[in-house]
Amino acid sequence: MSQLDAYYEVVLSLVQEAGAVIRDKINRPKDIMTKSCDIDLVTESDQQVEKLLIDGLSSKFADHKFIGEESSSPGEKIELTDAPTWIIDPIDGTMNFVHGLPHTCVSIGLLIDKVPEIGIVYNPILEQLFTARRGQGAFLNNSPIHVSNQKELSKALIMLEMGTSKDPEKMKIVMENLHVLTPQVHGLRALGSAALDMCMVALGGADGHFEFGIHAWDIAAGDLIVREAGGICIDPAGGPLDLMSRRVLCAATTELAQELAKSLIQYYPERD
Structure with missing residues (x-):
């Protein structure tokens, strides 16, 4: 062994x-x-x-x-x-x-x-x-x-979370992204767990997920599970994922990840 x-x-x-x-x-x-x-x-x-x-x-x-x-x-x-x-x-x-x-x-x-x-x-x-x-x-x-292989934002079911912060700026960005994304995507869903949201992407039940304000412990396992299921995990602005940045975006395909990243209003919380 x-x-x-x-x-x-x-x-x-x-x-x-x-x-x-x-x-x-x-x-x-x-x-x-x-x-x-x-x-x-x-x-x-x-x-x-x-x-x-x-x-x-x-x-x-x-x-x-x-x-x-x-x-x-x-x-x-x-x-x-x-x-x-x-x-x-x-x-x-x-x-x-x-x-x-x-x-x-x-x-x-x-x-x-x-x-x-x-x-x-x-x-x-x-x-x-x-x-x-x-x-x-x-x-x-x-x-x-395996992930869904969806490439188009208009056909994608996207997971997101409100988070556990009542910071006014953070809440404002969350609501703005809801407003921006709702007409662009197939649907928006939230399970109340970033780890399970990411697993839904890995399973192919959802096509993408993003969140601002999470921590390394929310996403460390989900990151590997998504990528081993054929998906991609990146920073929500489009660069490489940094586990300590308190930001994550995962998706079934690179094309969908980049399209979602371009649509988001960004928020940068204090790093872990």
């Missing part, structure tokens, strides 16, 4: 354990706390799942590093080094989780030398396990998946 095989086997088992926690807690009363604002939520389950993942991985791979949503100090700059680094969102879609909406997931990606090697997004409520390893394709519940 190669090192990467071992990493994958261990993380997959831990993600399934984490999924069992989410499945058990989603319809129970929750201890809810706020972070940056009153819609940026965290629960005891977010913290429990992140601890489960970090403790489980560090006990097996002592030299690995971690970037986790709940263990990263608010406002502190995240450092991504060349060391094997797990980037973790223990519950992406916490607002959905709090309300009992079943679009919520564990999202975890492994980067080595800053190159994505493993991506897993698991929605345990709907039993959707999205997985990818570099160069080996993308899968939903072990069945191969």
Whole structure:
């Protein structure tokens, strides 16, 4: 077994354990706390799942590093080094989780030398396990998946999110993009989870996704899953994707990605 095989086997088992926690807690009363604002939520389950993942991985791979949503100090700059680094969102879609909406997931990606090697997004409520390893394709519940190959914005179903910020400038840009895109696209959708939105693009159920203000842990796994499904992930202005920029655009094709990027009103949040 190669090192990467071992990493994958261990993380997959831990993600399934984490999924069992989410499945058990989603319809129970929750201890809810706020972070940056009153819609940026965290629960005891977010913290429990992140601890489960970090403790489980560090006990097996002592030299690995971690970037986790709940263990990263608010406002502190995240450092991504060349060391094997797990980037973790223990519950992406916490607002959905709090309300009992079943679009919520564990999202975890492994980067080595800053190159994505493993991506897993698991929605345990709907039993959707999205997985990818570099160069080996993308899968939903072990069945191969592929992007839609849509090239035209006018025929595209686009995923987007409002985000968890009430910053007036950010909200203004979100609403302007809704106004700009609505007449140009086939439809707009939001699941409340960037990771699941990206997986819908990988699955071919949607054709593109963009968001401003997300974090590395929202997109690290989805980035690899989309690309291994034949899609593209870039910066929303059209350049290369930077996981720390808090900006993402993914699409089924390069043509669609560039057309969508040209249509967007841009917003540049503070970097991670």
